[in-house]
Amino acid sequence: MSELLRVENLKKYFKTPSGFLHAVDDLSFSINRGETLGVVGESGCGKSTLGRCIVHLLEPTAGKIFFEGADITYLSGEKLKESRKDLQMIFQDPFSSLNPRMTVKSIIMEPMLIHNMHGGDKAKQEQEVLRLMETVGLAERLADSYPHELDGGRRQRIGIARALALEPKLIVCDEPVSALDVSIQAQILNLMQDLQEERGLTYMFITHDLSVVKHISDNICVMYLGVLVEQSSSEKLFEKQYHPYTQALLSAIPVPKLNAKRERILLKGEITSPINPAPGCRFAPRCLYAKQECFQVQPELKELEPDHYVACHLY
Numbered sequence: 001m002s003e004l005l006r007v008e009n010l011k012k013y014f015k016t017p018s019g020f021l022h023a024v025d026d027l028s029f030s031i032n033r034g035e036t037l038g039v040v041g042e043s044g045c046g047k048s049t050l051g052r053c054i055v056h057l058l059e060p061t062a063g064k065i066f067f068e069g070a071d072i073t074y075l076s077g078e079k080l081k082e083s084r085k086d087l088q089m090i091f092q093d094p095f096s097s098l099n100p101r102m103t104v105k106s107i108i109m110e111p112m113l114i115h116n117m118h119g120g121d122k123a124k125q126e127q128e129v130l131r132l133m134e135t136v137g138l139a140e141r142l143a144d145s146y147p148h149e150l151d152g153g154r155r156q157r158i159g160i161a162r163a164l165a166l167e168p169k170l171i172v173c174d175e176p177v178s179a180l181d182v183s184i185q186a187q188i189l190n191l192m193q194d195l196q197e198e199r200g201l202t203y204m205f206i207t208h209d210l211s212v213v214k215h216i217s218d219n220i221c222v223m224y225l226g227v228l229v230e231q232s233s234s235e236k237l238f239e240k241q242y243h244p245y246t247q248a249l250l251s252a253i254p255v256p257k258l259n260a261k262r263e264r265i266l267l268k269g270e271i272t273s274p275i276n277p278a279p280g281c282r283f284a285p286r287c288l289y290a291k292q293e294c295f296q297v298q299p300e301l302k303e304l305e306p307d308h309y310v311a312c313h314l315y
Helices: 047-054 077-083 104-114 122-135 152-164 182-199 210-216 234-239 244-251
Strands: 003-016 019-032 036-040 062-067 087-090 170-174 202-207 219-224 227-233 302-305 308-310
Touching: 003 047, 003 202, 019 047, 019 202, 019 219, 019 227, 036 047, 036 210, 047 087, 047 170, 047 202, 087 152, 104 122, 104 152, 122 152, 152 182, 182 202, 182 210, 202 210, 210 234, 219 234, 219 244, 227 234, 227 244
Parallel strands: 036 202, 036 219, 087 170, 170 202
Antiparallel strands: 003 019, 003 062, 219 227, 227 308, 302 308
16 A cells, blocks of 8 residues: 655654653654554553644644655645645544534534635535535434534534545544443444545544554554654554553453453553653653663664564663
């Protein structure tokens, strides 16, 4: 498959009274057309910031973002507006990301109006809104409803329909099912996979739920405090984890069988501050295998097996 998105040495720092917060620190990866890249890690590791940098809701501090071979790192004006057609985002909270004063129909139609889709023909745009509502499983009778009148699952379907309105090539999904009940989560995930097959969509799927990421992802990046610690195909990662943090993450997945046993790895120690972090591995203070080198030198991401990369001094 051909490469759609490539990120090289991306950094995003935020200035604070105490120094610079390293939210995303020197990340590199790529996503192929029609595939799903899962980005996992605990809350505060920089997953959402990474997604927002890619769709230009935040401007990166340094690094490069290439989309279809073109450098889109710093866009503004008409070029930024044009990129919105190809790069869309589904937000985590399906309530706060929707305008409470707009109806379902007007929320989905808004991107079409901004980008003058369908030649600005209002009748065609309304027809497309109803088609999108049917596609994501929203009844036509809800077109004039407001977000507060609907449950979480339906609100998230509105967010998906809005993201699809411009027929994008890449959708950044920022924990799109974390606020939903388990039964609704499954419906939304199945819907997203069906849409991917039908429309050839490419997803960057941000989550901290490893059971979800296993279900939907082709490849997985594991983040810890702004850095990439492990990267491989979904199949390989669930077969063998090299980084101690990834091992701890997977040990926390509940085991469904009554008699099944899995040794739970409990992490101890203080979490490193992301503000002006000291040299060395950021996971070292919580790592069971940390040695002196881990506190002095930041490990580089190295290929241990074909397409399986790990940043750890143990290897």
